[in-house]
Amino acid sequence: MKIRTGYFAYLAIASCLGIAVSRSDTHWGPLSLLIVFFLWIYLQDKNPLRLLLLTLLFSAGFYGYMNMIESQNVSVHTGSETRISGTITTSIHIDGNKASFEMKSNKKESMVVEYYLQEQQEITLLESLEIGELCNWQGALKIPQPATNPHAFDYKNYLYEQKKYWIFSLDRLPESCAPGENISIFKGLQKYRDKGIKTIDEHMDPVVASFIISLIFGERRYLDHMVLEAYQKLGLIHLLAISGLHVGIITAAAFYTGIRLGLTRQSVNILLILLLPLYVVLAGGAPSVMRAATMTGVALVLLLFKKKILSIDTIGLACIFVLLLNPYYMYHIGFQLSFSVSMALILTSRKISTVNNGLLQIFYVSFIAQVASLPLLLFHFYQFSIWSPFLNIIYVPFFSLFVLPGAFLLFFAMIFYPGLLPLLVPFFSFPLQLLNSLAVWFASIPFGTLVFGKPFIGMMGLLVSFTALFFYLWEKKRLSAASAMLVGCLCFQWYIPYTNPYGKVVVVDIGQGDAIFIRLPFNKGTYLIDTGGAFPFPKEAWKERKREYNSGIDVLLPFLKAEGVRKLDKLILSHGDYDHIGNVASLWGHVKVSEVVVPLGFGGSELEEEILLEADYRGAKIQTAVPNIGWDVDTASFLYLHPAKAYENKNEGSIALYAILGDRSWLFTGDMEGEGEREVLLRYPNITVDVLKAGHHGSKTSTGQAFVERLQPDIAIISAGRNNRFGHPHQEVLDRLERSEAMVYRTDRQGAIIFEFTHRGGTFSTVLP
Incomplete structure (x- = not known):
């Protein structure tokens, strides 16, 4: 049966929808899209029956294929093993005192390995280990952390889609390792890739080296974090991914070299088809690389057999091929962006070709790419930069004509003529650093980024x-x-x-700290009580990492952006401890803060003073919480109960906020301890609450017996970090709450705690069951 031109694009979409239906919890969302897709074919195609039958077969086929893959995606390890023999499969990444890599166990299962270095000398031993070496490792298998906040990255699912189920945390490094047996071509290529990355990193300027490694080997971890974040924020991240342009340059260069060596065109085409899979491995095997290489391979095969199909069919065939290799790729943002943008550019190629002006043509390409990627950018990153289409006019030619060719030139010069590097690198480095600085500057302009929030399904x-x-x-x-x-x-x-007629209270899982977000129905008020934060303990220089984990940047800010929060009406800082106000700096410039509320005596430490100065600089009002002062919005009301004076102990001087939300009474207590609790009971002897945010993360010095007996809460919420060094929450507090028959929610066990409400009432839920 001869398939008419254009069918493969439809079949690729049907394949994606079949996978989506298979993995969906309810099936209704993807199934609805599939029905709409079938309806579209029926209305648009002149002879729809054949195409409908084919798309139905492909969607059903990939539905079954995905189910089969899911049924086989299980671990062969029990989790109780402490000694595992395994082969190193990736390069060992050392960042400060943490080393991480991947290995394949003796049961042929891949797993992530992590090790926290005890001594600086261990770096030398780790650097001596190579891909393919077989070692006996000792440690503990840990289940990867799932998402514990709404909209958060699910690391456990990310590894699951790569068929990895465990993190093997090493107790110590092996005393000796042996070369692995039967090193495959794949492993050999990975070793060459690792060697190439290390050679570039050792012999070139760090900025230049990071871009060459990214553009040739597809490894971004060497890039400066600020630069990488700026490129991502401005919609320029595609320039740092290996794409069709890279594969095109390499293929054209190889084709030209083959012809110059006297090979026939047919021989060169066959050679290129055989070499493309090897390049995919050398380039890191990302979905965007696979898409570009597969499309090139399809085009070469068609050229070899003197067949012609439309470009849209080429990308359709490439999509189907990649999904057959690994259907989980469909959930990779690189796959989604690569295929959606490529398809949009192919479909609009006639429009682009009618534009004669070069700059205008680049703008058209950038505009089309931005529109095509917009739904995905909002879903994954919740925001969009207005500078993106204009900056692409500068950066696309710069990378296409200068950075990418220059990267290959410097790489080959390093291999064949290393003496030229001191002469060539400055010519490459200066304009690159200039454009990087420009990107960082544009990314820092607050009004340039539009935060839309994460679209619901x-x-x-x-x-x-x-x-x-x-x-x-x-x-x-x-x-x-x-x-x-x-x-x-x-x-x-x-x-x-x-x-939205629903409001919400979210006790964010911020680790050992507090961060509580409140949004009233119809967005009539947005408030944040505390921000969380970890005290930056001093480390030895060798232990410092390129980028330390920051719960403000990595947890709180993404959460607020996903919720579409562009402005906070009130930022209430309960007291001056770092685990409550340490992340305030991560909000400036990203979220407008109308008012900062602090307790009496706030401003005594360097951090508190910095916050007050920055708030004043950014035009935020600074208010002091005074007992019996509050505000009302529709049926919601808020009242400050404490403190009435400044306390030497910051915990005792925490703001206590009483609120009516969703027809329930709430009491937020910060880190208030026994003395503060007694003051509240003396001032408000008849107080009772439905929901109590337990003080000081469940410390035994808070949430005292008299306090619990007077308040009689139905629900108690404890915000504490997993396995925290303080032992919070203490058992005495849990026992008190149990005796009062309060239902206890804990962020360390259940992740974020969410209360969605209207003026009539609301319901509680947790991210983890």
Whole structure:
């Protein structure tokens, strides 16, 4: 049966939808999209029955294929093993006092390995280990951490989709390792890749080396974090991924070299088809690399057999091939962005080719790429940069004509003519650093980034549908109607919080600290009580990492952006301890703060003074919490109960905030301890609450017996870090709450605690069961 041109793109979409239906919890969302897709084919195609049958077969086939893969995706380890023999499969990454890599156990299962160095001398031993070496390792198997906050990255699921189920935490390094047996071509290529990365890192300027490693070997961990974050924020991250341009340059260079060596065109094509999979391994095997290499391979095979199909079918075939290799790739953002943008550019190639002006053509390409990627960017990163289309006009030619060719030139010079490097590197380094500084500067401009929040599933379906409709109507020369529909959809996403009749209280899992977000129905008030934060203990220089984990940047800020929070009406800082205010700095410039509320006596430490000065500089009002002062919004009300004076002990001087939310009474107590609790009971002898945020993370010096007996809470919430060094929450507190028959929610066990409400009432839920 001869398949008509254009079918493979439809079959690729059907394959993706079949996988989505298979992995969906309810099936209804992806199934609805699949039905809409079938309806679209029926209405648009002149002879739809054949295409409908094929798409149905492909969607059903990949549905079954995904189910089969899922049924086999289980661990062969029990989790009780402490000694495992395994072969190193990736390079060992050493960042400060932490080393991480991957290995394949003697049961042929891949796992992540981590080790915290005890002495600096251990770095030498780790650096001597190579890919393919077989070692006897000793440690403990740990289950990877799942997402513990709404919208957060799910590391456990990320590893599961790579068929990895454990993190093996080493107790010590092995005394000796032996070369692995039967090193495969794949392992050999990985060793060459690792060697190439280390050689570049050792012999070149760090900035230049990081970009060469990223552009040739697809490894971004050497890039400066600020630069990487700026490129991501500005929609320039695609320039740092190995894509069709890279594969095109390498293929063209290899083809030209083969012809110059006297090979026939047919021989060169066959050689290139055989070498492309090897390049995928050398380039790190990311989905974007696989997409580009597969498309090139399909084009070469068709050229070899003198067959012609449309470019859209080439990308469809590439998509199906990649999904057959690993259907989990569909959930990789690199796969999603690579195929969606490539498909959009192919579908609009005629429009682009009609533009004669080079700069305008680059702008068109950038604009099309941004529109095509917009739903995915909002879903994964919750924001969009207005500078992106304009900066791409500068950065795309710069990377295409200078950075990428220069990276290959310097790499080959390093191999064949190392003496030229001191002469060549400065010419490459100066303009690169200049453009990097420009990117960081643009990324720092607050109004340049529009935070839309994470679209819910139904909204995501609308965004994807309207984006596809945008390109369809543009092709039909109805650009104004297409633009109006897409802009209308984006406006709806922007104003969704103002149409939502539900409010929410989220006790964020911020580790050992407090961070509580409150949003009232219809977005009539947004408040944040504390920000969490970890005290930066001094370390030896060799133990310091390139980028330390920061719960403000890595947890709190992404959560607020996903919620679409662009402004906080009040930032209430209960007291001056680092685990309550240490992350305030991560909010400045990202979230507008209208008012900062502090307790009496706040400002005595260097950190407190910095916060007050920065708040004043950014135009935020600074208010002191005074007992019996509060505010009302519709049926919600808030009242400060404590402190009435400054306390020498900061914990005792924590702000105690009483609130009515969702027809329940709440008491937020910060780290208030026994003395503060007695003051509250003396001032408000008849107080009772439905929900108590237990003080000081469940410390035995807080949430005293008299306090619990007077308040009689139905629910108690404890915000504490997992395995914290203080032993919070203490058993005495848990016993007191149990005797009072209060239901206890704990962030260290259940992740974030969420209360969604209207004026009539609400319901509690947790991220972890």
